[in-house]
Amino acid sequence: MLSHPASRLARLYSKFRQHNGFWILVALGPVYFLFAVIRIYPILETIRLSFFRYHITKKKNPFIGLRNYERLLSDDAFHAALINTIQFTIMAVLITLFLALLIAILLRSIEPVSPIFEIIFYIPVVTPWVPASVIWKWLYDPMYGLINYAISLFGIPKQGWLQEPNLIIYAIVVVAVWKMLGYYIIVFSVGLKNIPTTYLEAAEVDGASPLERLRYIILPLLRPIILFAVVMSTIQFFNVFAPVYVLTASAQGAPAYDLKVVVTEIYRNGFQYYRMGYAGAQSVVLLVFVMMMITLQFMVFRKEH
Amino acid sequence: MSKKRFCWMTVIFILAAGPAAAKQNLSVWLGYGETLPAFEMVKEKFEKKYPDIKVEILTFSLRDFEAKLASAMPTGAGPDLLALHDFLFPRYYDNGYLEPLPPEFAAIANDPTKMNPTYTAIVTREGQAYGMPYWTGRSTLFYNLDYFQEAGLTRPPDTVDELWQYAEKLVKKDTDGNIERAGITMRLTGPSGGIQKFGYLYYQMAGEQIFELGQKPGTVRVTLKDNMDVAVQALLDRINHLHGDRKVDDWTLKHDAQGFASGVAAMLLRETWAIAFIKKNGPNINFNTAPMPKGKVRGAFNYIEILSVSTQSKLKSQTWEFIAMLQEQEVLNTLLTTSGYSPLRKDRDFSWFLKDHPRYKAVMEDIADYNQYLEPPNIAYEEMTTRVGEVLQAAYRDGALADNPEGCKKVILKMQEVAEDILEDNGILSE
Numbered sequence: 001m002l003s004h005p006a007s008r009l010a011r012l013y014s015k016f017r018q019h020n021g022f023w024i025l026v027a028l029g030p031v032y033f034l035f036a037v038i039r040i041y042p043i044l045e046t047i048r049l050s051f052f053r054y055h056i057t058k059k060k061n062p063f064i065g066l067r068n069y070e071r072l073l074s075d076d077a078f079h080a081a082l083i084n085t086i087q088f089t090i091m092a093v094l095i096t097l098f099l100a101l102l103i104a105i106l107l108r109s110i111e112p113v114s115p116i117f118e119i120i121f122y123i124p125v126v127t128p129w130v131p132a133s134v135i136w137k138w139l140y141d142p143m144y145g146l147i148n149y150a151i152s153l154f155g156i157p158k159q160g161w162l163q164e165p166n167l168i169i170y171a172i173v174v175v176a177v178w179k180m181l182g183y184y185i186i187v188f189s190v191g192l193k194n195i196p197t198t199y200l201e202a203a204e205v206d207g208a209s210p211l212e213r214l215r216y217i218i219l220p221l222l223r224p225i226i227l228f229a230v231v232m233s234t235i236q237f238f239n240v241f242a243p244v245y246v247l248t249a250s251a252q253g254a255p256a257y258d259l260k261v262v263v264t265e266i267y268r269n270g271f272q273y274y275r276m277g278y279a280g281a282q283s284v285v286l287l288v289f290v291m292m293m294i295t296l297q298f299m300v301f302r303k304e305h
Numbered sequence: 306m307s308k309k310r311f312c313w314m315t316v317i318f319i320l321a322a323g324p325a326a327a328k329q330n331l332s333v334w335l336g337y338g339e340t341l342p343a344f345e346m347v348k349e350k351f352e353k354k355y356p357d358i359k360v361e362i363l364t365f366s367l368r369d370f371e372a373k374l375a376s377a378m379p380t381g382a383g384p385d386l387l388a389l390h391d392f393l394f395p396r397y398y399d400n401g402y403l404e405p406l407p408p409e410f411a412a413i414a415n416d417p418t419k420m421n422p423t424y425t426a427i428v429t430r431e432g433q434a435y436g437m438p439y440w441t442g443r444s445t446l447f448y449n450l451d452y453f454q455e456a457g458l459t460r461p462p463d464t465v466d467e468l469w470q471y472a473e474k475l476v477k478k479d480t481d482g483n484i485e486r487a488g489i490t491m492r493l494t495g496p497s498g499g500i501q502k503f504g505y506l507y508y509q510m511a512g513e514q515i516f517e518l519g520q521k522p523g524t525v526r527v528t529l530k531d532n533m534d535v536a537v538q539a540l541l542d543r544i545n546h547l548h549g550d551r552k553v554d555d556w557t558l559k560h561d562a563q564g565f566a567s568g569v570a571a572m573l574l575r576e577t578w579a580i581a582f583i584k585k586n587g588p589n590i591n592f593n594t595a596p597m598p599k600g601k602v603r604g605a606f607n608y609i610e611i612l613s614v615s616t617q618s619k620l621k622s623q624t625w626e627f628i629a630m631l632q633e634q635e636v637l638n639t640l641l642t643t644s645g646y647s648p649l650r651k652d653r654d655f656s657w658f659l660k661d662h663p664r665y666k667a668v669m670e671d672i673a674d675y676n677q678y679l680e681p682p683n684i685a686y687e688e689m690t691t692r693v694g695e696v697l698q699a700a701y702r703d704g705a706l707a708d709n710p711e712g713c714k715k716v717i718l719k720m721q722e723v724a725e726d727i728l729e730d731n732g733i734l735s736e
Contacts, residue, residue, distance in 0.1 A: 055684075057375050057396050071730070077692065142557035143569075157483075163494070163556040165702065256494055258695065271372050273688040274396075 043287070050280035057274060068281035078282060081260035082289075085238060088169055088261065092176045092237040097229055099177065100184035101222075105214070107185070108192050118189065121182035129179070129242035136175045137162070137247055162247055162256040169259060175243045180236065184229050191225035192218070227301045231294055238290050239263055262286050328359045331620050331627065332384040335362065336370030337610065339578070340388075340440070343640035347630040358623060378402050378615070385618035386627060389436065389611045391427050391679055392686040395523060397613070399684065403435040404614040407625055410437055413632075419652045423677055428611055430522055436613035437628055440646035442576035443668040443677070444505055444606040446598065447583065450591045452486070452571040461595035465509050468572070468598045469542055472553040475571035488553030490560050490570035491543060493701055496694025497687065501606070501680075503539065503697055505574050508678065509600035511535040516689070516724070518681040519735020525683045526735040527724045529717050540700065540713045548704040566590055576608065577668045581645040594667040596675060604676030605668075609649065685731040693724045 016022070050068050054061040072078055103121070107114040124132060139146050140161040148158045161171040195218060203213050219226075241263040248256045248264075262282065270279030331351075333344060341364055348360040363384075365373060371393060377383040378397065389397065397403050406414060414425045414434045424438035446468075448461050456475050462468040472488030479485055492502035504515045511532040519526045529536045546553045558569050565573040566587030573579070574597070583590055597605050612631065614624045630636065637648040641658055647669050648655070659666055680686070700706055700716040728734035 056379055057400055057402075059379075059400050077695070143559060157481075158557060160557040258494065258496060258698075268691075272368070272691075273685075274375055275688070 046280045046283050048280075049277050050284050052277045053275075054277035054280070055274050056276055061277070064277070068278045069285075071278065072281055072285060077260055078262075078265055081262045081265040084169060084259060085240070085261045085263075088173060088176075088240060089234060089237040091170075091173045092180075092240075093230065093233045095173065096177045096180050096184055096233055096237075097226070100181055100229070101188050101226075103181075104185050104188035104192055105218070107189060114189070118182070118186060121185050123182065124179045125182045127179070130246055132179055133175060133243040133246035136171075136178075136243070140171055140247070165257050165259075168248070168257045172240075172243055172247055172259065175247065176237060176240065179243070180233065184233065187225060187229055188222070191222045195221045223301065227297065230297055230301075234293055234297065235290060238286075238293070241267065328357055329620060331358050331360045331386070331623060333360065333362045333386040333388070333627075334370060334374065334384040335364045335388050336367040336390065337388070337644070337646075338364035338366075339581075339644040340610070340640060340646065342643040343631065343636050346636055346639050347627060350630060351627055355623060358620065360627070378617075381617050383615055383617060385615055385620055385624045387436075387613045387615055388439070389613060391609045391611060392682050394428065394436065394611055394613075395682045395684050398430060398435050399523065402616055404616055404618075404621060406434045406437065410434075410625065410628070413650075414438070420649060421651065421677060423607075423679065424609055424649055427609065427679055427682060428613075436611035437632075438649045439610045439612050439631070440640060440644075440648050441607045441609045442578055442646055444574060444576050444597055445667045446595045447565055447573040447575060447579060447592055448595065449565070449568070449571045450593055456571075461593070462572075462598050465506050465542075465598050465600045468506075469546060469553075472546060472572060473551060476553040484552065484555040484558065485569070487555070487558055487564065487570040488546075489572040489574075490558070490564045491547070491554050491701075493547075493554070493556055493560065493698060496692070496698055497690035498694070499698050500690050500694035502574060503543070503694075504680075505597065505606055506542070506600070507532075507536065507539045508604050508606070509597060509602060510539055512601045514678060514680065515693075516681055516683075519733070521735065523683060524733045524735040525681050525685075525689075525728050527721050527728070529721045529724075533714065533717060536717045537710050537713045540697075540706075540716060541708070541710060544701060544703070544706045544713065545708060547701055548707045562586075565592070576606070577647060577665070578645050580662075580664050580668075592664075594664050596667050596672060602676055603674060604678050607677050607679050609679065610646070683728075683731075683733055685727050685733060688731075689724050689727045692727060693720045696720045696723055 051063060051065060052061050053064045053067075103117075107117055110117075138144075142148060142158055142160045142163060145161070147161065152158065159167060161167050199217050199221075200213055203217055208216070240261055244259060244261050244264050245267070248259050263286070266279045266282045266286065269275045269282060335341060335344065341362065344362050348362060351360055352358065367390070374383060374387070374393075375396070378400075383402070387397065387403070405411075411434055413419045414428070414437060420438060424441070425434060428434050428436040428438060446461055452475055453459070453461075456471075458471060458474065462471045468489065474488070475486075476484060476488035477486035492499045500515065508514050511528065513528050513532070515528055517526045517528055518524070545551050547555075554570075558564055559567050560570075562573065562575055562579040562582045563586065564570040565575075565579070566583045568587065568590060580594065583592060597603060612628045614621055614628070618624055632650060634653050637650065637653050638655075638658070640646060640648055641655060645665075647665070655669065659669060683689075696716065696719050700713070703712075706712045706716065725734055
């Protein structure tokens with residue numbers, strides 16, 4: 001007679017065979033393995049490193065407990081980066097989603113030609129961040145840039161878009177909105193197309209104004225799409241790196257104000273100062289922060305629902 | 306012969322013959338691509354002498370070079386020959402990645418008639434040198450001869466005070482008071498470079514650098530607090546010339562060597578490489594160079610390239626031979642003419658070059674009482690200069706600090722505090 005644990009094992013094995021466990025393992029195993037290696041392991045390793053004074057060229061990298069996190073509390077550069085990132089994210093998310101929804105609604109009113117406009121709006125989305133940012137750097141050039149030339153036609157003096165600390169964040173928000181707008185127009189367009197026209201027609205017959213139809217029919221039915229857009233854009237903009245890196249890179253003839261955001265700070269600590277442990281602690285804070293914001297967004301949308 | 310047996314024999318032949326036929330690689334990584342022609346010249350000669358060795362030279366932008374080297378050395382994937390900037394040197398010395406100089410090289414490095422001891426000191430720890438100083442980039446004053454003539458100035462400024470007086474005479478403003486041409490182009494962005502350029506004049510005024518070597522090797526002392534009056538004056542000089550009536554520069558202008566080459570700056574303090582840059586990017590700019598203006602002392606900042614051999618190299622003696630070939634007169638001539646960097650060997654003759662290129666006199670000739678100094682190499686250099694530079698550049702923008710010594714004093718104290726905090730965190734703050 002089989003012992004108790006052995007019989008449980010046999011039952012498990014029989015269930016495994018019954019549910020084609022082997023084939024599931026063969027099919028999904030490599031995917032899970034890759035996911036673990038590429039996604040899970042780096043996150044765990046980053047968390048581990050954040051407890052060490054880890055410098056990649058040093059042979060001794062001692063365990064220092066929570067000292068990296070302690071240092072974060074008094075790091076002015078990180079605080080500035082965090083505040084700038086929050087400001088940037090709020091502005092970029094609100095402007096992008098507001099404009100995207102507005103344009104998507106307007107495009108519905110010119111349904112037959114809307115695909116042409118959708119393609120035009122989508123072109124920046126497929127343009128890689130770095131060349132797009134370089135183009136904008138030229139546009140923003142204080143001496144020879146097109147933007148300063150355009151405003152000078154209206155008698156407005158030249159501005160240091162990338163040199164003035166008070167202007168640069170707005171300059172980068174403009175680039176980010178321009179880049180991602182097309183994507184969210186498509187997202188909202190898909191959502192709008194899925195709203196049954198009968199609802200809107202019935203409301204129109206009942207005498208609802210366009211604004212009332214927007215408020216009481218379109219927006220409530222678009223709620224899942226809006227939630228998706230808010231979550232995705234928050235993650236994207238909170239992790240902003242390339243446009244900030246390119247537009248704030250101070251080069252020979254193109255001086256720029258060094259606007260700090262969280263990811264450029266992580267990059268700087270990790271790959272310029274080689275303080276991998278400290279950069280790890282910053283990454284963990286970023287992760288927690290983004291997770292908290294996403295949770296909050298889910299809670300707000302669910303509560304309203 | 307059966308097919309099976311033929312296949313087996315082929316596999317055995319490939320396995321046996323493959324490794325023996327492969328050439329050995331001697332790898333060289335460069336962060337200054339403009340010096341490549343000199344290395345290519347030696348490569349050709351070297352490969353003729355050693356047909357079994359293939360020299361592989363890779364060039365990167367300086368930032369990429371630093372990052373690639375930092376990740377490659379700990380994993381044993383780094384180059385045989387390390388061409389290190391002086392501030393990178395401690396990172397590799399401290400962790401045992403560098404071979405000591407063989408006696409024949411040490412004899413050259415330690416001979417003051419062949420090598421300036423200032424440069425040898427940078428690569429030496431406990432009496433043993435770990436690299437061969439190769440070339441230097443030296444700070445100098447660039448001035449636009451046409452703008453000087455326009456302003457009635459017949460010679461370059463000789464003192465720090467004169468430099469600012471000249472800048473006020475050379476600045477050009479439009480009818481609304483907006484600056485069209487800077488009297489002197491200052492380093493207003495890029496914090497690590499900013500503190501370095503601030504340090505150029507601070508050195509002349511204080512007689513020492515902002516960061517000096519500490520008593521213990523590898524440690525650093527911050528001198529701002531010790532020279533408070535000078536530091537405040539150096540900061541006031543800049544801020545007073547960035548705001549109000551005495552303004553001589555503006556953030557919206559093109560800056561640095563590009564600004565000078567574009568004709569929007571009358572003076573520039575920069576290193577040797579800018580000569581070739583200005584000639585290339587501003588061929589119509591009529592300029593000359595002069596020694597740094599003096600204060601309490603006169604001195605030029607130097608940054609040097611050091612050639613070292615990795616302890617992980619399997620071709621150590623051959624790599625040293627490659628470095629020896631790089632010291633030959635014709636190779637150094639190529640280095641000088643193609644990159645503009647001045648070779649450091651004093652026993653080589655470059656008088657022919659100065660005859661053809663007199664603008665290099667200010668950066669190549671040894672002048673009496675003209676100190677040549679280097680920043681103290683340390684592992685926190687990049688972080689410290691960036692963070693302190695951020696404090697400095699935020700102050701530049703604050704118009705309330707103009708003619709405000711007390712406000713400037715607070716900025717200087719903050720700079721001292723930021724630097725000491727980073728040095729302490731890295732365990733290299735001098736007692």
